[in-house]
Amino acid sequence: MREITIQQRARPMTLEELYQIGRAHRERVATFRAEIHVCGSGGCRSAGSEKLLDAFRAACEKKKIASDVRIITTGCMGLCGQGPLVRILPRETLYAGVTPEKAERIVSSHIIREKPFRSLLLDADHPFYASQTPIVLRHMGRLDPESIEDYIAHGGYEALAKAVTYSAPEHVILEIRNSGLRGRGGGGYPTGLKWDIVRRGTSKSKYVVCNADEGDPGAFMDRALLEGNPHAILEGMAIAGYAVGAQQGYIYTRGEYPLAVERMRHAIREAERLPVIGNRIFESGFSFQVDLRIGAGAFVSGEETALLRSIEGKRGQPQPRPPYPSASGLWGEPTLVNNTETLANVPPIVLNGARWFSGMGTERSRGTKVISLAGNLRNTGLIEVPMGTSLRSIIFDIGGGVRENRAFKAVQTGGPSGGCIPSQHLDAAVDFESLAQVGSMMGSGGMIVMDDTACMVDVAAYFMAFCRDESCGKCIPCRVGTVQLYRILDRIRRGGATLQDLDILEELAVMVKDTSLCGLGRSAPNPVISILHYFRREFEDHITGRRCPAGVCLMDNESETAATAPLPAGTSPQTEGSVHE
Amino acid sequence: MAQIEKNQAIEAENKHKQLDRALMRQQGRRGALIEVLHEAQHIFGYLPRDILGYIAASLQLPPSHVFGVASFYPSFRLHPPAGHTITVCMGTACYVNGASRVLRAAEERCHPRAESEQHDRIPFDVHAVHCLGSCGSGPVMQVDDDLYLHTAAETVESALDQCVETVRAADHASDGTTEASPSGEIFPESDTSGRQDARNNDSAAGETDDT
Ligand SMILES: Cc1cc2nc3c(=O)[nH]c(=O)nc-3n(C[C@H](O)[C@H](O)[C@H](O)COP(=O)(O)O)c2cc1C
Numbered sequence: 122m123r124e125i126t127i128q129q130r131a132r133p134m135t136l137e138e139l140y141q142i143g144r145a146h147r148e149r150v151a152t153f154r155a156e157i158h159v160c161g162s163g164g165c166r167s168a169g170s171e172k173l174l175d176a177f178r179a180a181c182e183k184k185k186i187a188s189d190v191r192i193i194t195t196g197c198m199g200l201c202g203q204g205p206l207v208r209i210l211p212r213e214t215l216y217a218g219v220t221p222e223k224a225e226r227i228v229s230s231h232i233i234r235e236k237p238f239r240s241l242l243l244d245a246d247h248p249f250y251a252s253q254t255p256i257v258l259r260h261m262g263r264l265d266p267e268s269i270e271d272y273i274a275h276g277g278y279e280a281l282a283k284a285v286t287y288s289a290p291e292h293v294i295l296e297i298r299n300s301g302l303r304g305r306g307g308g309g310y311p312t313g314l315k316w317d318i319v320r321r322g323t324s325k326s327k328y329v330v331c332n333a334d335e336g337d338p339g340a341f342m343d344r345a346l347l348e349g350n351p352h353a354i355l356e357g358m359a360i361a362g363y364a365v366g367a368q369q370g371y372i373y374t375r376g377e378y379p380l381a382v383e384r385m386r387h388a389i390r391e392a393e394r395l396p397v398i399g400n401r402i403f404e405s406g407f408s409f410q411v412d413l414r415i416g417a418g419a420f421v422s423g424e425e426t427a428l429l430r431s432i433e434g435k436r437g438q439p440q441p442r443p444p445y446p447s448a449s450g451l452w453g454e455p456t457l458v459n460n461t462e463t464l465a466n467v468p469p470i471v472l473n474g475a476r477w478f479s480g481m482g483t484e485r486s487r488g489t490k491v492i493s494l495a496g497n498l499r500n501t502g503l504i505e506v507p508m509g510t511s512l513r514s515i516i517f518d519i520g521g522g523v524r525e526n527r528a529f530k531a532v533q534t535g536g537p538s539g540g541c542i543p544s545q546h547l548d549a550a551v552d553f554e555s556l557a558q559v560g561s562m563m564g565s566g567g568m569i570v571m572d573d574t575a576c577m578v579d580v581a582a583y584f585m586a587f588c589r590d591e592s593c594g595k596c597i598p599c600r601v602g603t604v605q606l607y608r609i610l611d612r613i614r615r616g617g618a619t620l621q622d623l624d625i626l627e628e629l630a631v632m633v634k635d636t637s638l639c640g641l642g643r644s645a646p647n648p649v650i651s652i653l654h655y656f657r658r659e660f661e662d663h664i665t666g667r668r669c670p671a672g673v674c675l676m677d678n679e680s681e682t683a684a685t686a687p688l689p690a691g692t693s694p695q696t697e698g699s700v701h702e
Numbered sequence: 703m704a705q706i707e708k709n710q711a712i713e714a715e716n717k718h719k720q721l722d723r724a725l726m727r728q729q730g731r732r733g734a735l736i737e738v739l740h741e742a743q744h745i746f747g748y749l750p751r752d753i754l755g756y757i758a759a760s761l762q763l764p765p766s767h768v769f770g771v772a773s774f775y776p777s778f779r780l781h782p783p784a785g786h787t788i789t790v791c792m793g794t795a796c797y798v799n800g801a802s803r804v805l806r807a808a809e810e811r812c813h814p815r816a817e818s819e820q821h822d823r824i825p826f827d828v829h830a831v832h833c834l835g836s837c838g839s840g841p842v843m844q845v846d847d848d849l850y851l852h853t854a855a856e857t858v859e860s861a862l863d864q865c866v867e868t869v870r871a872a873d874h875a876s877d878g879t880t881e882a883s884p885s886g887e888i889f890p891e892s893d894t895s896g897r898q899d900a901r902n903n904d905s906a907a908g909e910t911d912d913t
């Protein structure tokens with residue numbers, strides 16, 4: 122797993138040397154006649170982008186232009202649902218759904234004859250890209266995540282070099298505070314404020330932890346970042362380390378993301394080799410190391426106190442706060458825990474200034490948000506929009522609306538801690554406050570659109586099954602409450618409940634919310650509460666009418682008459698029970 | 703026979719050496735246990751009891767602590783895997799696109815309930831996980847290390863066919879067994895597959911209403 126450790130250069134790098142590397146790389150790239158960028162991120166990769174890479178190489182060989190064309194694998198290009206995506210320069214053009222068979226024709230058309238290959242062309246002003254504001258994703262799909270030189274050529278590590286050379290740590294913190302950046306991991310806590318608290322801790326050893334545990338099902342922002350621009354995360358961490366006075370950083374990510382792990386390992390090695398992380402970074406007095414830690418499939422370990430226990434090699438169970446990690450975190454020392462996207466926002470803020478950043482977004486939610494769009498939508502993928510963009514604009518303009526011309530029913534935001542928002546609130550803005558007002562939350566940025574074939578009772582039961590499976594069992598309200606809530610929901614789904622059950626459901630939901638130990642239990646009832654609020658009719662249909670309007674759930678006695686037919690979606694207790702292995 | 707046993711002994715010894723190297727690398731690093739468990743699982747395919755004990759002794763941790771950690775995290779296997787694994791994503795994005803039908807289809811193939819179909823059982827473990835991180839392209843299914851996107855219940859059939867072929871071919875090549883070629887015979891014509899993808903094709907959405 123671990124490869125040879127590259128010997129660290131004794132001497133730290135200078136800012137001038139950094140510029141030199143960037144310049145040299147840009148000059149080298151400029152000598153190419155053309156560039157082919159093949160998306161090598163999760164979705165496109167499994168849709169066959171590796172074969173595609175070979176096909177493009179072969180095509181260039183055949184046309185005898187192999188040495189004139191720069192072919193690279195990049196991070197996510199956004200429109201995952203139409204992958205594999207390929208970008209060709211010059212005359213920047215994006216091609217969608219590219220197959221190896223088409224590689225040669227694209228090469229001869231676009232590069233040799235200088236005419237776009239029409240049939241796979243993605244419109245230059247495709248609505249999916251038109252209303253986005255890429256800040257965190259600005260380099261995504263444009264650089265080679267396995268080349269530190271490429272990142273440097275795009276202005277990488279300049280923010281770190283400048284911060285440690287010209288700014289006092291207090292000054293960096295002030296800049297982050299003034300930018301209005303808030304945590305992207307779900308809570309929305311002001312980042313500058315958190316940094317300041319850790320900075321004030323008097324201990325000699327402090328830590329910076331990047332939370333890349335992305336457990337929300339249906340969300341893949343952090344994965345895309347780790348795979349597509351790992352150095353931006355390292356740079357953000359190092360700047361955070363400098364600001365708070367930490368010497369050691371940890372990145373905690375999921376074992377389910379093998380490519381992200383591989384890319385991050387590679388990035389750390391490269392950064393140590395130059396060195397841009399290590400001893401006396403850019404000849405300053407600041408030294409910083411980064412280590413990678415890999416989770417083992419527990420959702421609750423994404424909660425910050427649980428995550429720290431997991432890094433310590435223990436069971437990833439949450440602990441009561443206070444003490445907060447910023448006061449007593451890893452091995453009892455002050456620890457800064459920030460989400461991946463939060464940290465990826467740091468280098469551009471340091472480079473462009475707080476005013477630039479706070480000019481985007483809304484009064485209380487500044488900047489942009491990366492969102493993973495999925496579900497029953499035309500255009501699914503990874504997007505970045507200014508805070509305050511309406512749900513409608515995201516779903517219908519960028520997402521292209523509901524697939525197969527079905528009717529929109531709800532959009533789920535915030536994962537298992539969030540809620541489902543119905544069509545009457547489609548004009549709600551995507552920012553921390555507005556989403557909370559309509560009974561959901563921002564969460565990490567996963568957005569799942571459901572059409573009218575979804576049964577909301579089934580969805581409520583689905584989320585409760587998730588929380589039941591993922592409850593760590595430490596506190597009773599969560600461990601027992603989620604089981605009971607699920608049982609009631611399942612009873613409703615099977616047509617065996619009474620209206621009284623609805624009252625119990627509501628009462629129990631509030632109790633679990635109020636009395637659980639950590640965020641998992643405290644937010645587990647959220648999807649149920651919001652669905653009950655907006656879609657109460659569907660619950661009543663199941664209970665009094667003993668029918669499922671969407672045709673998803675099968676009532677108990679029906680399953681007897683239809684014993685030979687398999688049950689439709691989500692009605693089988695085995696299926697539900699086995700959600701987690 | 704003796705040769706086989708000898709080979710097995712050598713292999714076991716090699717694995718232990720690998721584990722020792724992993725333990726050496728982690729020496730002195732704080733909180734190394736989970737990293738070591740990952741590496742051990744990578745080497746042995748799962749975490750055998752005696753290995754957990756060995757790790758505990760090497761890291762000077764109480765065995766109860768090591769076992770407690772290993773059993774807490776769902777990714778750690780305490781029992782040997784069946785050989786091949788089908789992982790079906792039951793994350794929200796895949797779920798709303800019909801992942802439960804994919805899961806059902808995979809389960810029916812690998813663990814058929816009917817006695818008569820038992821001999822066609824495929825030696826795959828079927829797991830459901832919460833998200834494989836390709837949510838834009840769901841439902842997503844993984845067979846060993848290969849990811850399949852946009853799987854509907856009906857494509858599961860062909861995907862399964864395909865991977866059974868490749869997996870069996872590979873297995874046969876490696877152990878030299880001469881079982882009859884399974885092609886075409888593994889899956890008896892299923893009368894259920896059509897109905898399982900109810901929500902994927904629009905007309906079938908009404909079908910369940912009629913029942
Ligand atoms: C059950 C649970 C799961 C969580 N999972 C994640 C996660 O996967 N990624 C993440 O960044 N934060 C997660 N959080 C939030 C973290 O506890 C923490 O607030 C966050 O990492 C702080 O970073 P930020 O200030 O940059 O947002 C989770 C919280 C809870 C209660």
Ligand code: FES
Pocket residue numbers: 338339340791792793794795796797832833834835836837838840841842
């Ligand atoms: S929900 Fe299936 S891959 Fe994320």
